[in-house]
Amino acid sequence: MMVAGVIFCLLGSLFIAVGAVTLWRFADTLSRLHALTKADNVGLGFIAAGCGLVSGDPWFALKAGLLWFTMLVVSSLAGMLLASHIVTEQGAAEQRCCDEEAAE
Numbered sequence: 001m002m003v004a005g006v007i008f009c010l011l012g013s014l015f016i017a018v019g020a021v022t023l024w025r026f027a028d029t030l031s032r033l034h035a036l037t038k039a040d041n042v043g044l045g046f047i048a049a050g051c052g053l054v055s056g057d058p059w060f061a062l063k064a065g066l067l068w069f070t071m072l073v074v075s076s077l078a079g080m081l082l083a084s085h086i087v088t089e090q091g092a093a094e095q096r097c098c099d100e101e102a103a104e
Helices: 002-025 029-055 058-103
Strands: none
Touching (some): 029 058
């Protein structure tokens, strides 16, 4: 169980590192947000599972799983709110641009 737990933790760390790299890799904000939230959620899931396996304590594993589930809900909501704000701002900027062109 110890080896599997360590492998899960390392795999989770790899996913989080890949998620951080996407901040530089992708061009637009929505792509960055999507890739980062997905990679971080999977990475945290692997780390929570690895810590649960290493600890050997079912109560700790349950708490780590609940922490991961809470993070899934919170990051999904935060990602949706940020994305809707970005889309709203982009739409408002496009509207201002069209209004300026029409005024000329």
